[in-house]
Amino acid sequence: MQATRVRPNGWEWVSWLYMRVSAVLLLGLVLGHLYIMHVINSTDTIDFAFVAQRFATPFWRVYDLLILVLALSHGLNGLRGIVNDYTRPGGGWRLVWNLGLWTVGLVFTLLGALVLFSFDPSAFARR
C-alpha cells in the first residue's frame, strides 16, 4: 500500500521564492510610485506634458520599466497560482489559463517596453 512515487517537479519553490524577491523590490517601487503619482500629485495634475517631463530623465524610464516587469511577472505568477488552486492538473482549463497568462504577459510586457523605449515627446512637440 505504499504511495506511488511521483517524480518531483522542482520548480514550485522557484516560483515561490520569486514571489518573495519581487515583492521586496516592488514594495519600494510601487509605494514610491503611488506616493508620487497619487498622493503628492494626483490624476488631476497629470497629463501628457507631465509625463513627457518625467520621462526626460532615463532614471524614471528605468524605474517604470522595473515596475512594469516585476509587477506583471509577480501579478501574473500570482494569478497562475490562483488558477492552479481551482483547476485540475492536466485538465484543459489549466492549460487554457496558463497559455492565456503567458500571452498576456508577453503582449503587455512588449507593449509597455515599447512605450518606455520608443516614446519621444519631441515627435509631438510642434504639432
Added chain:
Amino acid sequence: MYRGGPGMLAWVLHRITGVAVLVFLLLHIVETSMLLYGPQAYDHALALYKQPWFKPLELLLVAAVVYHAGNGLVVLVLDLFPHATRWYRTLFWVGAAAYVVVMVPVAVIMLRPLFAP
C-alpha cells in the same frame, strides 16, 4: 460559511487585492501606451481619470495596493521567521492598526479635491 480567523480574512483580501491590482495594472499599461499616439489621445484617455466619480476608485486602488503590500510584508515576515507564526494574530492586529494610520491621511489628501470649493 466557515468561520475562519484573521488569517483567513487576511488571505482572502490579499488574493482579491492582488487580482484587482493586476487588472488595474493591465488597464494602466493600455492607457499609458496612448502616449505613442500623441498628447490628444493620451489626455483623452486620462480624462476618464479626471471625472469626480473616479476619485473614490483611485483611493480604492491605492487602498488595495497598500493593503496588498502591507499583508505581503506580514507574509514575508512569516516566511523568514517560522517562529513568528505563533504571534500571527498580534501581527495581524498591528498590521491593521498601521494600515489605518497610513490610509486615513492618504484618504484625506486624495479626496480633498472633491470637497474643495
Added chain:
Amino acid sequence: MKVHVRIKRFNPEKDRRPYWADYEVPTDPFDRVLDVLHYIKWNLDGTLALRRSCAHGICGSDAMLINGRNRLACKVLVKDLGNRITVEPLRGLPVIKDLVVDMEPFFAKYRHVMPWLVNDEPPPARERLQSPEERARIDDTTKCILCAVCTTACPIFWGNGEFLGPAALVAAHRFIFDSRDRAAAERLALLAERSGAFKCRTVFNCTDACPQGIEITKAIQELKRAIVLSRA
C-alpha cells in the same frame, strides 16, 4: 437547558441532496456535542450516522463542522456554543452519509509523504541515542491524531483536492526533523511538488482549529524553508 440542534443530513439511499434537520435536545452545559448527537441518535432518530470512538479527543474520529468551525464533537462543550448548535460534515471530502465523509483521499495523502521512520543502518543493541533537544524538535508534530480537522479547514484544500494538505505536511515534518531519520531529502522532494508545501498560503485555519494544538503553520513554514535551503 434545551438546545436547538440543526444537522445537515444526507442518506444516499433516500435523498438526492443534503437537507437540514432540526432537533430540540435537553442538555447539561458540561455535555459534549457528542453527547448531544448521541442523544439524538439514541432517542430521536436512530438513522443518524456519525463516527466516534474514544469520546475524549484522542482518537480523531468525530471531526465535523460545528457552528462554522471544524472541531471534534467530543471536545467541545455545549456551554461554549450557546443554545443553537449547527453540525455539518467536513468540507472537501465526499459525504457518505450524514456526518460521515470518505476519509480515503485524506489517508492517501498521508501515505504519500512516506510517514514512517527510514533508517536502514544496522541498529545498535540498545536504543538509538537522541538528545532531549533533538526529541523536542519533533514533539509538536508527533501529537497529530489524523483527525483531518486541519486539512478540511484549509480553503486551499477546498478549492484544490490535489493539495497534500496540512495533516500530511505535519506527518512529513515529524519525520524530516527526526534526528534518527535518513529520508529527509526524498520527502522534501515530494513536498516541493506543485501540490506540496508551497500551496500553503499561511491561512492559519489549520492551526486555529487543530484539536491537538499543533502549530501547523509553523511546521509548514519550516518545511518551505528546508526545501528552499536544500535547493538554493
Added chain:
Amino acid sequence: MPVHEYDAVIVGAGGAGLFAALELGRQRDLRVAVLSKLYPTRSHTGAAQGGIGAALGNEEEDHWEWHMFDTVKGGDYLVDQDAAEILAREAIETIYDLEHYGLPFDRTPDGRIAQRRFGGHTHHFGQGPVRRACHAADRTGHMILQTLYQQCLRNNVHFFNEFQVVDLLLEDGVAAGVVAWEILTGELHVFHSRAVMFATGGWGRIFKVSSNAHTLTGDGAAICWRRGIPLEDMEFYQFHPTGIYRLGILMSEAARGEGAILRNRHGERFMERYSPNLLDLAPRDIIARAMITEIREGRGIDGKDYLHLDFTHLPRQVLDEKLPEITSFARTYLGVDPATQPVPVQPTAHYAMGGIPTDVWGRVIRDERNTPVPGLYAAGECACVSVHGANRLGTNSLVDILVFGRRAGRDMARYLKEAERVPVAHNPDSDVREELERLRNSTGGEKVGTIREELAACMMEWCGIFRNGPDLQRMLDKLGELRDRYARITLDDRGCKFNQDLLEAWELGCLLDVAEATVRSALNRTESRGAHMREDYPKRDDAQWLKHTLLYRDGRFAYKPVTITRFQPQERKY
C-alpha cells in the same frame, strides 16, 4: 458475496494486531490483511497515556526479575509465571525494537529512553518504587499506535478499514477465516485464510463509568465464545482509581507517578492508611477499593461519590511537559486547572484481565489441557495469556500487547510455513446473515440504546468493584430480562449504507455475552483476589481457587492450574 484470499487475517488494528501484522508483513512473501472496524489510528491503544514498563535501567538500577515479581504479585499470584517471565524479559528488546521503528520516546539527558514511576512497580522485590515506565509525555499509546501503523504501511500489510468482523470460520476445529461486514456498503465479505488472529481489545462498555471507547464492545471475545472457545478469568475486571468524575475519562497513573496525591473530604492523604509503603502508587485494585471505602464511610468530597486528585503542589512545568494531555482533559471537560484546583475523580472501569485463553505464543487454546486451535491466535486485551492474573499493573498492558502481539506474529509466520489452506463451507456467511436480518427486521419496540444503558448501569451497581452473591444473582436475572428484550428490538435504520443502528444492535449482542461471562465467572469464584472482591468471601483462598476459570458458552466451567515457577504465593501487602 466477495471472497478474499489471504495467508493471515488479523482482526483489530490496535497495538497487538498491528505488531503481529508487522511481523508478518516483514516476511514479504505472506499476504496479510488487517481488518478493523475503525481506522487503525482510531484504535483505543492510542488512548493509553502513562507508559510502558520495561526494566531498561536507564534511570536507576532495575532487573527484569523485579519486573516479573511485581507482575506476579500485582496479579495476586494468579499470573502464569512462565508468561510473566517472557513478558518481563522480552519487554526490554520489544521497547528497543519499537525505538528502532521510530517511536519518539522522551529522553534522558544522555539520550536514552526516559522512565518514570508507576503503580506497583518496585525495586528489590517490593522495597520501593522504581522508574520503569518508558514514556512519550502522556501520549505513549498514541505514539505506539502511530509508529506501528506507519511501519505496517511501509511493510506490505493490507488494511481493510471499517470492516466489522462478525463471525469466525472454524472448519473441523481449524481456523479458516472470518466473515466481515463492510460498514460503508453493508455488504458481507468472506476472508478465507490459513491463520486468523483476534486483537479486538477490551469491553469496558459493559460498565457505565468507563475509560474505554464506545467501540470497545468485546466483539472478538464474544465471537470466539459463540464458536465454542471458552473465556478465561472473566471475573477479573479492573477499575482504574482515577477517572474524571462521571465521565470516566482517565487521569493516568502517570499523574501519581509524577507526584499527584489522592485526598478525601478532609484533605487527608488516605492512602497512608491502606498502603503505607507505596501510598498513592499502590496497585489499582487496592486504591480503587480504598476509594470506595472512603466514599462509603462518608469521606467523599461533600459526602458525594468522588474524591480529589491533587496536583496543586506540583510545579506547573511538570504538568505542562510531563502530563500535558491529562491537564488538558481537566481543563476541557471540567473547566478545572489542575495547577490550582484538585480534580474530582472516581474509579472507572478500565481493563479486562480475562479473555480468550492463549498460550505464550498467542495460540488460542480450547480447554484446560491447553489444546491449541490450529491457526487461531489472539493477543492484546481481548486475550488472556495470563500475565495479569487477578489484577494488571499499570504499563503492563502495553507490554502485553506488544510482547505477545509480536510473538503471535512470529508464531503465525512459523505456522504458515506448513499449514494447508482449509476449504470453507458452502455458505460461510449464512449464520450471521440470518442474525443480522433478524436484528434489522425485528419489531418489538425495544430500543438498543435503552437496553445498553440499563446493562451498563446494573453492571456497575451489581458487578463492580465490590461484589456479593445476591447482587451477582440479581445481575444474572437482569441479563436474562435484557436478552428477552434484545430479541424484541426495533431499529430506525433498515438501510445498507453505514447502518450504525444495526451495527450498535449487533455490538449490544456482544456486550450481553461478555457481561454474562463476567457475571457467571464472578458468581462462581467464591473468594476475593486482586480486582475480584467478594464481600461475602473477603479472603483469598489459595487452597480452592489458585486456578484459572474457563467458562464455555453453554455455562460449563473448567479450571486450569496456575503456572508457578519462581515466586510462591504470599500474602499481598504494599
